[in-house]
Amino acid sequence: MARCMVPQSTYDTPKNAPTISLSKFLNNILAPIFLSVARETTFINSIDVIRKLEKDVEDGHFRPTTKFVTMDVTDLYTMIPRQGTLEALVGFCMKHSKNNRIGTLYIDHIMKIARLILDTNYFAYYDKYYKQIRGGAMGSAFTQVLANIYMYEWEQDLIKYQKSKNEIYGRYIDDIFMTTNEPEHKICQILDKENNKNVNIKINYQIGISVDFLDVTIQNVNNRLRTVLYHKLAAEPYILPFTSEHPRHILRNIPCTAILRAAKICSDVNDFNVEQHNIMISLLLNGYPPKCIDKCFQHFFKLNAATSVLTDLNERTYQHL
Structure with a gap:
């Protein structure tokens, strides 16, 4: 059996690999504990980031x-070292x-299970x-x-530093977001120091x-x-085509989910309006009938008592969406 270490590449675990069940088993035990411990500095999604920023604004x-x-x-x-991760895990x-x-x-x-995997x-x-x-394997x-x-x-170290400055620190897997009011050269010095303290990170x-974050x-x-x-420049306006054989309720939910996501992320009603038009174009390009789109949009705004946003771009109503 040849042995090779190629840290620049990523490898998937085959779906039928014997350790898949063990991997899921350990994940189900450890992941909830990790999230409870690190919830304050762990982002679940981009909306989570926005909520923390809004709290930052409220707190002055x-x-x-x-x-x-x-x-x-x-x-x-693929860069985390075997021994280092095992030491971190046991700690x-x-x-x-x-x-x-x-648990049990x-x-x-x-x-022993971790080493086996x-x-x-x-x-x-x-x-x-x-x-x-x-x-570890990507899959x-x-x-x-x-x-x-x-x-x-x-x-x-970064978490403690940010906390001492009343700044935000959070991570989504391998993407990190922070706020700072430090001069740029100072924060660069801090980050460069962090970059040199561990050869694996x-x-x-x-x-x-x-x-741009997430x-x-x-x-x-x-x-x-x-x-x-x-929107990434290379991203195409592809969503589940209306002609697919998925149940109708799934297809009807797609416009509502898209408009809800836009409302949660766009802080300004005019930006939301632009995104609403982008969503409409994407839906049309993927075969959604105009009447279906209009009905879904009307239902969303009526359900959230925000019809004035659809008709008049009412900023006050939008902020309560």
Whole structure:
């Protein structure tokens, strides 16, 4: 059996691999514990980011000098070291165990299963089989929670620093978002220091008053928080075609879900109106009848007592959506 470590690539675990069930089993045990521990600094989605920013505004921490920092962790799943992640895992389990157990499992049993999963990651490349000796398989449920635990240990210095400054810090898997009122050169020094403290964790960061994070563009416009939906330039306006054989209620839910997402993300009614037209165009391009689109939109605004947003772009009503 050939052995190879290629940290720049990612490998999927085959769906029928023997350790898939074990991986899901450990994930189901550890992921809820991790989320309860790290919820304050873990983003669930872009709407979660916006809610924290809105709270920042309410608390008076959002200022004309407020800038945003986005960071991307390079090849997180395949760069985490085997021994380092196992040490982080055992430390995490010991800290959050009762009588040396997590649920019904002893920590020793959890560690044995974790080693088994990491030691049986194989992949095929040009008709040859290789054993992955660094990182975890992309298709493994356990890899995500293991990477999260490893990252949680790494990010503690940044979390403490941001908390001391009443600033936001949060992470969505390998994407990090922060606010800062520090001079740019100072925050760069801090991030460069963090970038050099662990050879396995490398970040690329951007700082500005306008950044893209997940599917939202976040801006500080003259001391006013502005958020709009972010569309990648290469993204195509593809959604589930109306001609598909899916049940009708699923097709009817797509316009409502799209308009709800736009309302949750766009902070300004005019931006929402632009996005509403984008949604309409996407629906038309994918075969949705105009009457169906109009009916779905009418239903959404009527259900939320916001018909004046549809007819008059009423800003006050929109803010209560």
